[in-house]
Amino acid sequence: NFRHGSRSCLCPMASAFHVWKVSDYQGHRAAKKEGECSFGPHFAVGSLEFQLQLHPWLNKWPEPGALFLRLVAEAPESRPEAVKVRVAFHLPELAYSGTVLLRDTAARWQGGFGPQDPGALHDALAAFQGHELTIEVTVDVLEIARRNETTLRWPIVDFQEFRVSNASEAARIGFHGWHSRRFEVRSSMCGTLAFRADLHPNIDASGNFYVSFKLERSDPQLKELELQYELGLEELDYLEASVPLRGSRGEWSRALGLAGRPTACSALAFHQGRVTMKLVVRVGLGRLVQPVEAPVWTDYVSHQFRYLLLSAAGPHVVGYPELHDGIESMDGFSGTCTWNVNRVESLLLDSGVDPGSVQCVDYGGSVEQPHPREVLEKFFAEPGYAAKLVVYFCGHASDSGAWCLRWKPKGEKYAADITIEPHQLFEWRAALPKQASPVPLEVIVESAGAGAWCLAAKEAGLIGRVLAACAPGRNAWARWDGSLFTEWLVGRGQALHDVKVPGGPQIPWEYTRLGAVGPLGTRRLSTTAAGGANLKVKGGIQSLSTTATSLPGAAFGSMSPVSPVRPTAMSPTSPASRSERSWSASPRRRLVSTR
Numbered sequence: 001n002f003r004h005g006s007r008s009c010l011c012p013m014a015s016a017f018h019v020w021k022v023s024d025y026q027g028h029r030a031a032k033k034e035g036e037c038s039f040g041p042h043f044a045v046g047s048l049e050f051q052l053q054l055h056p057w058l059n060k061w062p063e064p065g066a067l068f069l070r071l072v073a074e075a076p077e078s079r080p081e082a083v084k085v086r087v088a089f090h091l092p093e094l095a096y097s098g099t100v101l102l103r104d105t106a107a108r109w110q111g112g113f114g115p116q117d118p119g120a121l122h123d124a125l126a127a128f129q130g131h132e133l134t135i136e137v138t139v140d141v142l143e144i145a146r147r148n149e150t151t152l153r154w155p156i157v158d159f160q161e162f163r164v165s166n167a168s169e170a171a172r173i174g175f176h177g178w179h180s181r182r183f184e185v186r187s188s189m190c191g192t193l194a195f196r197a198d199l200h201p202n203i204d205a206s207g208n209f210y211v212s213f214k215l216e217r218s219d220p221q222l223k224e225l226e227l228q229y230e231l232g233l234e235e236l237d238y239l240e241a242s243v244p245l246r247g248s249r250g251e252w253s254r255a256l257g258l259a260g261r262p263t264a265c266s267a268l269a270f271h272q273g274r275v276t277m278k279l280v281v282r283v284g285l286g287r288l289v290q291p292v293e294a295p296v297w298t299d300y301v302s303h304q305f306r307y308l309l310l311s312a313a314g315p316h317v318v319g320y321p322e323l324h325d326g327i328e329s330m331d332g333f334s335g336t337c338t339w340n341v342n343r344v345e346s347l348l349l350d351s352g353v354d355p356g357s358v359q360c361v362d363y364g365g366s367v368e369q370p371h372p373r374e375v376l377e378k379f380f381a382e383p384g385y386a387a388k389l390v391v392y393f394c395g396h397a398s399d400s401g402a403w404c405l406r407w408k409p410k411g412e413k414y415a416a417d418i419t420i421e422p423h424q425l426f427e428w429r430a431a432l433p434k435q436a437s438p439v440p441l442e443v444i445v446e447s448a449g450a451g452a453w454c455l456a457a458k459e460a461g462l463i464g465r466v467l468a469a470c471a472p473g474r475n476a477w478a479r480w481d482g483s484l485f486t487e488w489l490v491g492r493g494q495a496l497h498d499v500k501v502p503g504g505p506q507i508p509w510e511y512t513r514l515g516a517v518g519p520l521g522t523r524r525l526s527t528t529a530a531g532g533a534n535l536k537v538k539g540g541i542q543s544l545s546t547t548a549t550s551l552p553g554a555a556f557g558s559m560s561p562v563s564p565v566r567p568t569a570m571s572p573t574s575p576a577s578r579s580e581r582s583w584s585a586s587p588r589r590r591l592v593s594t595r
Helices: 025-031 106-111 118-127 159-165 249-253 266-270 333-350 372-381 422-431 452-460 484-489
Strands: 002-008 015-022 043-045 048-059 065-071 082-091 096-105 133-146 149-156 179-187 191-200 210-217 222-233 243-248 275-288 305-312 323-325 358-362 364-368 388-395 403-408 416-420 441-446 464-468 477-479 509-511 517-519 532-537 540-545 581-583 591-593
Touching: 015 043, 015 048, 025 048, 048 118, 048 133, 065 082, 065 106, 065 118, 065 133, 082 106, 082 118, 096 106, 096 118, 133 179, 149 179, 149 191, 179 275, 191 275, 210 222, 210 249, 222 249, 243 249, 249 333, 305 333, 305 372, 305 403, 333 358, 333 388, 333 477, 333 484, 372 388, 372 416, 372 422, 388 403, 416 422, 422 452, 441 452, 441 484, 452 464, 452 509, 452 517, 477 484
Parallel strands: 305 358, 305 388, 323 477, 323 581, 364 403, 388 441, 441 464
Antiparallel strands: 002 015, 015 133, 043 048, 048 065, 082 096, 082 133, 133 149, 149 275, 179 191, 191 210, 222 243, 222 275, 403 416, 464 509, 509 517, 532 540, 581 591
């Protein structure tokens, strides 16, 4: 009673068109009881085999429906872990068409899946009075996942149209236009790795392209990763040799991840119509590390927090940069800020913070950005499930400690100077709609006069904490590869009491949620003790790790506020004539201008 046929469609490896004809459907239906079904023949789609099942009286369990496509069981050693399939069902006698696109485990595919609207098909079958029923299916296997390897099929219906649509703003997009697919690889060593593959189609006039891979989710302990991929174009019979990619977790997690080699297929320049790209991605070696705690003040590092890292430095930014102790970097304080932000971001990622919880925004005036207030208010208003919000700023500052930023609006030719006074930021946050459980805010300031933010937080009654690189009205110091305070904060530099700079040691300040304001002790605890230490200070108990630094014995609450006084090293100069200055470490050489 059954006739069937199948033919390969475009690529025999992962696409097929199959026809199953059921003769004398009415007699067949009468012979079946509720729950019984007819099995169609097996048909191959590449290395996989599928089968159709027809339930004339509607199957009710485990999935309701009349028609199913199921994966035929394979030997355990060759069975995939997961499969993504797109199926188009067509029954011409019923004028019915239905689809399903699903990624699920191979075990569930062996049970079978039907069209998304099983009720409509069942109603059409119940009303059908004909004798011959034709069932047509087009099966596209789009993804096959095995241990340590995932194979992707990426069909592009019209390659030339695809290129044109991604180059509609050719002057601006070019390398930056892309098309994305997400997939996962289950690694024996590193667990489940979630990637986003980006296809960049407009790299030259020959039609060639390249693919980049961004790591979106992984084990927080992942430190480094290596993968290899093979790229093929099915219609053009093109296969690229295996390409290895290696990088740290931070490199894999940045905006576009790591990029592979451009294709070298001359036929792409003249190809019209469909192109199906096939990617085989294999995960090789990975290095896992135990999550580390921030060696200093560990309560600002947690995978439960969200972070906003701001920087604003360079020749076009007004305000005062930090002074340099010794030789400056080639980019002056701007280069130092880059080191600072990279170090803080690396510490967060190495400590298990998800890359999606860390946002970096630069206001040096060269990159188009949203308005700083918009960025800050959005960050405050959308905490998600974060237990704390942390804002880190590194850049120029005014006499009052205000942040100085150079904002270039999107689509505009010129940039504008923006200053954010300490009280303004806290007022912006207070003006937002109140939350049932307010999320604490921690502000870390790496700039001259940073202590003013501690005083403003006390006046505002901030629920949170402020860590400032120096006292109000005082200078903070930097070296070519990082600022002294940030280096100490991430556990790389010396305790600040031990660093000799002109004018005496740099003393950071702190505001605590208990309202205490004053200097922050920066001497290290002994690392020979085990466990943590609870150090009693007036105004509360500060819990510290033994790898962190201790608070001084002096009480914060007994200290009177310090009036901001501009030191001589911060003498005012106009933005046009001011240059960044550096101090020599030698006491016989005083101020050396880089002008």
